[in-house]
Amino acid sequence: MKGTVGELGEFGLIRELTSRIGGAPAVRLGPGDDAAVVAAPDRRVVASTDMLLEGRHFRRDWSTAYDVGRKAAAQNLADVAAMGAVPTALLLGLVVPAELPVTWALELMDGISDECRVAAAGVAGGDIVRGETIMVSITALGDLGGREPVTRSGARPGDIIAVTGWLGWSAAGHAVLSRGFRSPRAFVEAHRRPEPPYPAGPAGAALGATAMTDVSDGLIADLDHIAAASKVRIDIRSAALDIPAQMSDIGQAVGVDPLHWVLTGGEDHAIVAAFPSETKLPARWRPIGEVLPARGRGVPRVTVDGAAWEQAGGWDHFAG
Amino acid sequence: MKGTVGELGEFGLIRELTSRIGGAPAVRLGPGDDAAVVAAPDRRVVASTDMLLEGRHFRRDWSTAYDVGRKAAAQNLADVAAMGAVPTALLLGLVVPAELPVTWALELMDGISDECRVAAAGVAGGDIVRGETIMVSITALGDLGGREPVTRSGARPGDIIAVTGWLGWSAAGHAVLSRGFRSPRAFVEAHRRPEPPYPAGPAGAALGATAMTDVSDGLIADLDHIAAASKVRIDIRSAALDIPAQMSDIGQAVGVDPLHWVLTGGEDHAIVAAFPSETKLPARWRPIGEVLPARGRGVPRVTVDGAAWEQAGGWDHFAG
Known part of the structure; x- marks a missing residue:
C-alpha cells in the first residue's frame, strides 16, 4: 500500500490495520465499537501497560x-505472563506522524499480530492519533486460570x-x-525480536x-525489584x-565481559522467580542463586558471588 | 512539590503519582508489580483505549x-459505560517532557483519580516515559454484570x-x-470537565x-456510527x-445556531441508544428520533427532521 497515513486518513488507516x-x-x-470485550474466565483480569517511543526505545x-x-x-x-497469567488480548494506542508511510504502520501491526499469535492472544482494540513522534502504547490482558x-x-x-x-542475548546483539x-x-535476532517464554x-x-518477574531492565535490576518488594537479599x-560460547566470542571481539550482558542486559524477557527450596524444578528452569535475609542499609540487595556487582545494573529512563 | 519531572527522576515520579x-x-x-489484577466478576472484561495529545486534544x-x-x-x-458495563479500573500511560513541572503531573493524576472516584473505578497501574510532548493514554476496564x-x-x-x-454544552463552552x-x-465547566452519565x-x-454509544464526536457523527454498523437510517x-435558554443566549452572542452545538458538538459524553419502540423509558432518557430502514447510497444515514444537516458532523483526526 502506497502513501502516507496523512493521505489515507484516520478511518482508512484504522480499516487497514x-x-x-x-x-x-x-x-x-474486537475493534470497531466503543470498547472491546475479552474473556476473563478467572473472574479477575491481569492488565499491564507499556509504551515504546521512537528515538527513545527504538530507531x-x-x-x-x-x-x-x-x-x-x-x-x-x-x-502479564510474569504474574502467572495466560495472555488473552491486547489494546493498542498508536501515535503516528502524518508523513509516516502507511506500509510502516501495517508492518508494525503485522509484528504485533504475529507476537500475539505466539502467545495465543488477540488484538482487541485500540486508538490512533496523529503526533510528531511514533509512540506505541500497549495494554495487555491475561487470565490467571484460578492461580493466585x-x-x-x-x-x-x-x-x-x-x-x-x-539472558543477555539482546544486549550482546x-x-x-x-x-x-x-x-x-x-544474537542480532534476539535483539530485534525477544522470545519471552510465555508459558513459563x-x-x-x-x-x-x-x-x-520478567527480566526487562536486566537480571540484577529486576531481581532488585523482587528483593526490595520482598525485603530480602538475593x-x-x-x-x-x-554463557554460550558464541556470546563469549562476541565479548572477546568487542572487549566486554559477557557476564555483564547476562547480569545487566534487559529486553530478553526471561522469567525469573523465587521458589521454596524443596521445589522440584523442571529442567528448563535453571537455579542461579538464593534468597537471603536482608542486611542493613547501604548494602546492595542483590549480590553476585556474595559481592556487589561493580557495574550499574538497569537504568532510569529519565536519567539518560 | 517543586522541580521538574527530569529532576525528580522516573522512580521518584512514579512514587509520587x-x-x-x-x-x-x-x-x-494496584501499581508496583509487573501487572495489575482487576476483578472481572462477569467472566468477561470490557476494555477501551484512548489517547490525549498536547496541542492536539488539549492546550x-x-x-x-x-x-x-x-x-x-x-x-x-x-x-466502557457505553457498552453497558460498570467501569472498574483504568491503566495510565504517560509521556512527559523532562522539563515538565512535577506539580503538573501530580495535578493530572488528581484529576484522573477524582474522575475514577465519580465512576467508582480505580487506577490499577501504568507506565511513564520521557518524550517531547505530553501524551495521556488511558485504558479503561469494566464489568458487564451479566448483561450482554x-x-x-x-x-x-x-x-x-x-x-x-x-449535548452541546462542551462545544458552547x-x-x-x-x-x-x-x-x-x-458551559465553560462543561468544556473543561465533561460529566458523562456513567450509570446510564x-x-x-x-x-x-x-x-x-457515547457522544464523543458529536450526536450526528456518533449516531452515524450506529446507523452504519446497524445498516439503518436514523x-x-x-x-x-x-436547548437551554442560556445556550441560546450564547448562540446569539457569538452568532451560532445553538442547534449546531447540540447536533455536532462532541466531548460531553452523553449516552445515546436505540430502544425497541415499546420500551418504557425513565424520564432521564429523552426520545429524540427514530430508526428507519436504510436508503440507497449517497443518502445521509443520519438526517435531522428528514433532511441532511447542512454542516459537517464530527471530524477526522488526521484531516485537521
Whole structure:
C-alpha cells in the first residue's frame, strides 16, 4: 500500500490495520465499537501497560516496523505472563506522524499480530492519533486460570532463584549492531525480536513460585525489584549462569565481559522467580542463586558471588 | 512539590503519582508489580483505549492539568459505560517532557483519580516515559454484570433513539472560551470537565437498548456510527432536543445556531441508544428520533427532521 497515513486518513488507516488482525478465542468483541470485550474466565483480569517511543526505545533505521511491533507486544505480554497469567488480548494506542508511510504502520501491526499469535492472544482494540513522534502504547490482558497472582513481594530467605528464557542475548546483539555488524545472527535476532517464554509464567505460578518477574531492565535490576518488594537479599552464583560460547566470542571481539550482558542486559524477557527450596524444578528452569535475609542499609540487595556487582545494573529512563 | 519531572527522576515520579491514587474495590492488585489484577466478576472484561495529545486534544494554557486528567479519564470510562458495563479500573500511560513541572503531573493524576472516584473505578497501574510532548493514554476496564454488551450494530427500523446526559454544552463552552470569555460558568465547566452519565450505560443495557454509544464526536457523527454498523437510517427530531435558554443566549452572542452545538458538538459524553419502540423509558432518557430502514447510497444515514444537516458532523483526526 502506497502513501502516507496523512493521505489515507484516520478511518482508512484504522480499516487497514483492523484487517491485519487475526481472531483469538478470548476476544469476544474486537475493534470497531466503543470498547472491546475479552474473556476473563478467572473472574479477575491481569492488565499491564507499556509504551515504546521512537528515538527513545527504538530507531527506525535500526529496527523494522515489524520488529518494533513484535517487541512492543512481547514486552507487555511478558509482563502479564510474569504474574502467572495466560495472555488473552491486547489494546493498542498508536501515535503516528502524518508523513509516516502507511506500509510502516501495517508492518508494525503485522509484528504485533504475529507476537500475539505466539502467545495465543488477540488484538482487541485500540486508538490512533496523529503526533510528531511514533509512540506505541500497549495494554495487555491475561487470565490467571484460578492461580493466585505471583507478585514481587513473596520471596523468603531460603528460597532458590531460578530463571528460564534468554539472558543477555539482546544486549550482546545490541553490541554487535552498534559496532556495525550483522552477525552472529542469533544474537542480532534476539535483539530485534525477544522470545519471552510465555508459558513459563503460568508454569512458574503452578510450581509454587513465591515471587516472579520478567527480566526487562536486566537480571540484577529486576531481581532488585523482587528483593526490595520482598525485603530480602538475593545472591546470584555467576558460575550457574549460562554463557554460550558464541556470546563469549562476541565479548572477546568487542572487549566486554559477557557476564555483564547476562547480569545487566534487559529486553530478553526471561522469567525469573523465587521458589521454596524443596521445589522440584523442571529442567528448563535453571537455579542461579538464593534468597537471603536482608542486611542493613547501604548494602546492595542483590549480590553476585556474595559481592556487589561493580557495574550499574538497569537504568532510569529519565536519567539518560 | 517543586522541580521538574527530569529532576525528580522516573522512580521518584512514579512514587509520587502512586501516592495520589485511592483504592477501589475492583482493584485487587494496584501499581508496583509487573501487572495489575482487576476483578472481572462477569467472566468477561470490557476494555477501551484512548489517547490525549498536547496541542492536539488539549492546550496547557487553556486547561489545567487537573482538567486534562478528568477529561482523559472521563472519555475512557464513558466508552466502557457505553457498552453497558460498570467501569472498574483504568491503566495510565504517560509521556512527559523532562522539563515538565512535577506539580503538573501530580495535578493530572488528581484529576484522573477524582474522575475514577465519580465512576467508582480505580487506577490499577501504568507506565511513564520521557518524550517531547505530553501524551495521556488511558485504558479503561469494566464489568458487564451479566448483561450482554450493547454494540453499535443492533438498531432496528422502528426503534426509538433516546439520549441522556449533556449535548452541546462542551462545544458552547469552547465557543465562549475561544472568544476570550470565562462565563457562563456552567458551559465553560462543561468544556473543561465533561460529566458523562456513567450509570446510564448499564441502565440502558438493562432497559434493553439494541445499540448504544457515547457522544464523543458529536450526536450526528456518533449516531452515524450506529446507523452504519446497524445498516439503518436514523432521523433526529430537532424539536425534541433540549436547548437551554442560556445556550441560546450564547448562540446569539457569538452568532451560532445553538442547534449546531447540540447536533455536532462532541466531548460531553452523553449516552445515546436505540430502544425497541415499546420500551418504557425513565424520564432521564429523552426520545429524540427514530430508526428507519436504510436508503440507497449517497443518502445521509443520519438526517435531522428528514433532511441532511447542512454542516459537517464530527471530524477526522488526521484531516485537521
